[in-house]
Amino acid sequence: MNNCYKLIGIAGDRSCPELPNFIHCRNCPVYSNIGRQLLERTIPENYRHERTELFSQERADAKTLTIAETLTVVIFRLQGEWLALSTQVFKESISPTLIHTLPHRSNQILRGLVNIRGELQLCISLTHLLNLETANTPIATLSPVVYPRMAVVEKAGSVWVFSVDELYGIRRFQQRELRDTPNSMTAATHHFTKGFFYWREKSLGYLDEELLFTTLDRKVYR
Incomplete structure (x- = not known):
């Protein structure tokens, strides 16, 4: 995946020749394409199962902590x-x-x-x-x-x-x-x-x- 924004872009040494035109990498079509590739990438095997297990555990731990404390x-x-x-x-x-x-x-x-x-x-x-x-x-009342x-x-x-x-x-x-x-x-x-x-x-x-x-x-x- 092209990570030019980290090397020569706004997060790198800023030597990209297109930077003066786009001001910031987020305005560059190359940067947009990187984001699109990230969102459209193939989901790794067992990803859904692993994330479900992780979120279930975190939720159970948070609930137990709240009840206990x-x-x-x-x-x-x-x-x-x-x-x-x-x-x-x-x-x-x-x-x-x-x-x-x-x-x-x-x-x-x-x-x-x-x-x-x-x-x-x-x-x-x-x-x-x-x-x-x-x-x-007489008792001191709150109201x-x-x-x-x-x-x-x-x-x-x-x-x-x-x-x-x-x-x-x-x-x-x-x-x-x-x-x-x-x-x-x-x-x-x-x-x-x-x-x-x-x-x-x-x-x-x-x-x-x-x-x-x-x-x-x-x-x-x-």
Whole structure:
């Protein structure tokens, strides 16, 4: 293949007699012909197979890396504690709704039943489960206007609803940002967290959803 542009052209010593006329090699028909030959060349044997394998591997590696390193969570507040729960179990948030108490049930964790679009779901107090103290002083909120919400979570067909005092929304963290849970957290909260993130100058407890659902099944149904 003619590679005169590398020898006497714009990328070489510029001694080509046609260079003053064309100013740049890309304007020369010889250069255009080189590009045409490159595009029309015969595909080497096994080229398609090799490139398919390469791109498949790169895509799989990128996907594995993203899953392994990125944690996507929903951030909310209970009393004075900011907590995070994986988006994989977070189903939706709704406006506070009427809670129907259940007779002969004195469990502080189980508050009753709520109607979610025609289906009755169990409503629990995550505040009691985590043994969070009621705040006696005003809480610093992220927004000047805070609307309490109810969170609906689901894992393996098990659905729970609980109230939150403030809902921030979705945030992504890197796996390396997860730190060991500080001793300043209550014993119950410490037990239910995988660790914490530094977020907006706060300690954000990352809840262990597997332990959370297992404990709720045990404490509510038994």
